[in-house]
Amino acid sequence: MSKKNTFPTKGDVIARTPDPAVRAILEHLDQAGIETSFDRFDAQKPHCGFGLAGTCCKNCHMGPCRITPKSQRGVCGADAHLIVARNILRWTAAGVAAHGARGREVMLALKGAAEGALDLPILGPEKVVATAKAFGIFDENKAIPQMAGEIALILLEDLCRTIPGPHRTLEAMATPERLSVWKELDILPVGAYHEVFEALHRTTTGTDGDWENVMRQVLRCGLAFAWSSVMGSAVAMDCLYGLPKRSRVSTNVGAITENTVNIAVHGHSPVLVAAILAAARRTELIEEAKEAGAETVRLYGICCSGHSALAKFGDVTPLSNAMGAELVLATGALDLWVADVQDVFPGIMDVAACFHTRVVTTSDSARLPGAEHIAFDHHHSNLDQADQLAQRIVRRGIQAFGERQAGKVFIPPARMDAEVGFSVENITATFGGADRLLEHLQSGRIRGVVNLVGCNNPKVVYEEAVVKVAEELIAHDVVLLTNGCAAFALLKMGFCLPEGVTGAGDGLKSVLGPLNLPPVWHMGECLDNARASALFKGLALTAAEPLRRLPCAFSSPEWSNEKGLGAALGFRLLGLNSYHCIAPPVAGSDKVARFFAEATRETLGSVMVVDGDPVALARRIVADFDERRAALGWAPCGPPASARLMALQQEAGHAHAHAHGHPHHHEHP
Incomplete structure (x- = not known):
């Protein structure tokens, strides 16, 4: 296939990455002869055309079967449409399981805290009250722990229901308009566990042979993903740990300090990470760190564990997404790497070994050969031991501090401040109400709102697509929400x-300037897509319009895994278009591809748009927003900014270097 040779190389990443630290560390690793995911991606080329098109079936051992002009059906008789549909259903089911599995852990923790079985305070009483009202279980005579316990049971039931019944989270929190659409399409889920169970059942040998029926199950899994695995998990987290708090932090590898015990938390599960953060603040452990020669203990965030803890508690420095984890390890300045679940690539072990970074795994779901295992067990029977486990883990970091090899420490100076901790509640308060935010939209000062998220994918230059989409959208007066890896x-x-x-x-400047707000509102980890959907819902209810008519959208330019597909589906099911620079693996079936890209316009009110050019993709979003605005009769928007943020920053950097006599270069990445 012609597309086999169009993916970027590691050399392209070095030449074009927007982050100078990525360039510096990749060159540093090249000199040391240490491979990363970028090298392994290059080694995989040319990629399998059948895999890219979704037309390879491995669901039984009569194959694997692949669809070609010579062989247009698999051994069982499945054609390309059925094979592609079955593969994408298994992708979607895996996403439901991924977010649901780690969500279950925090739901169990909320239940344990409410019952007094765990020594955990319930830090989000306002979220408990709001959720109890939504579920219809609020009573002024009930204590917060009692309501929190009832909420935990509802969330767990929606997650694992086997006897058909109402999905209470979905019915309490979705809009009536959407509920009507989903009921008419017969895609309301029984429960997350059941829909994953059913998805695997339908795709086994000789079961569901109708590609359209398989795709209906994809939509059911999409709803289970959005309303149990994501929304249910996010509700439990906010009840247990409280709402995000606005703060200003430093980011990127230049924020790493050498004279401290440095512990990275990497993954997605918040329960043990929250305990590790508390342990790192304990006086006796800080004294132990000082006795070892360090000033204190510091935590750094990789992927979503860091985002989550940062938004709730602060004191975590966000460094990198999953794709860049090996680059952070290559600084040689991390003493301990704490890995829980998801987006923890096995390749980190090789890089960690090169720089004498200890690795500890903390979940039975995700072990790594060569790592020490200090974890919750398979049955979560030791959730009540989180504090003890956390203290053991921090002490491992203190012990490792003395093993750090000073000659191998390499920290590029790239560093940037950022404001984090946005939520629906504090955004609404900042604007003085949802009606005021809506007024800015109606007037054209804000063209629209986009949730810009998603993991990274080496099929495009690392982080370039996210940055280019972002700068083009804000230049057109679009407010951005972000979370997870793209953030x-x-x-x-x-x-x-x-x-x-x-x-x-000019429109966006006039709105955000007086409020001292950034153009991108960081909402936390990938589960915090729930915050974006809640903000969109609030705008729809305030405008008295269905979401499918509003200038709101979802974009994951660099998406790469099953959870990313689930996230896109979740917003598509709300009636919002999704926009990507990488196509899903469905090209082998024109029918399934059409279902994904176009056919849902009539049923869901949304489509999927794919354009490999991130600037063109952003302009498509702008054009679609203008079309929706015109249909609503809202005021037209002004012209875009003449310059883009990255170019302005580069010019400012050159001016600063000239003024202070610093060396610099004028090449543009």
């Missing part, structure tokens, strides 16, 4: 600072 690029490159409005259009 790191925006944090590192200045989009999450009020100064980022220099790259915005």
Whole structure:
């Protein structure tokens, strides 16, 4: 296939990455002869055309079967449409399981805290009250722990229901308009566990042979993903740990300090990470760190564990998404790497060994050969031991501090401040109400709102697509929400600072400037897509319009895994278009591809748009927003900004270097 040779190389990443620290560390690793995911991606080329098209079936051992002009059906008789549909259903089911599995842990923790079985305070009483009211279980005579316990049981039931019944989270929190659509399509889920169970059942040998029926199950899994695995998990987290708190932090590898015990938390599960953060603040452990020669203990965030803890508690420095984890390890300045679940690539072990970084795994779901295992067990029977486990883990970091090899420490100076901790509640309060935010949209000062998220994918230059989409959208007066892996690029490159409005259009400047707000609102980890959907819902209810009519959208330019597909589906099911630079593996079936891209316009009110050019993709979003605005009769928007944020920052950097006599270069990445 012609596309086999169009993916970027590691050399392209070095030449074009928006982050100078990525360039510096990749060159540093090249000199040391240490491979990373970028090298392994190059070694995989040319990629399998059948895999890219989704037309390879391995669901039984009569194959694997692949669809070609010569062989248009598998051994069982499945054609390309059925094979592609079955493969994408298994992808979707895996996403439901991924977010649901780690969500279950925090739901169990909320239940244990409510019952007094765990020594955990319930830090989100306001979220408990709001959720109890939504579920219809609020009573002024009930104590917060009692309501929290009832909420935990509802969330767990929606997650694992086997006897058909109402999905209470979905019915309490979705809009009536959407509920009507989903009921008419017969895609309301029984429960997350059941829909994953059913998805695997339908795709086994000789079961569901109708590609359209298989795709209906994809939509059911999409709803289970959005309303149990994501929304249910996010509700439990906010009840247990409280709402995000606005703060200003430093990001990127230049924020690593050498004279401290440095512990990275990597993954997605918040329960033990929250305990590790508390342990790192304990006086006796800080004294032990000082006795070992360090000033204190510091935590650094990789992927979503860091985002989550940062938003709730502070004191975590966000460094990198999953794709860049090996690059952070290559600084040689991390003493301990704490890995829980998801987006923890096995390749980190080789890089960690080169720099004498200890690795500890903390979940029975995700072990790594060569790592020490200090974890919750398979039955979560030791959730009540989180504090003891956390203290053991921090002490491992203190012990490892003395083993750090000073000659191998390499920390590029790239560093950026960022503002984090946005929520629906504090955004609404900042604007003085959802009606005021809506007024800015109606007037054209804000063109629209996009949730810009997603993991990274080496099929495009690392972080480039996210940055280019972001700077083009804010130049057209679009407010951005972000979370998870994509957020790191925006944090590192200045989009999450009020100064980022220099790259915005006049309309957005006039709104955000007086409020001292950045053009990108960082909402936390990937589960915090729930915050974006809640903000969209609030705008729809305030406008008295269905979401499918509003200038709101979802974009994951660099998406790469099953959870990313689930996230896109979750917003598509709300009636919002999704926009990507990478196509899903469905090209082998024109029918399934059409279902994904176009056919849902009539049923869901949304489509999927794919364009490999991130600037063109952003302009498509702008054009679609203008079309929706015109249909609503809202005011037209002004022209875009003449310059883009990255160019403005580069010019400012050159001017600073000239003024202070610093060496610099004028090449543009």
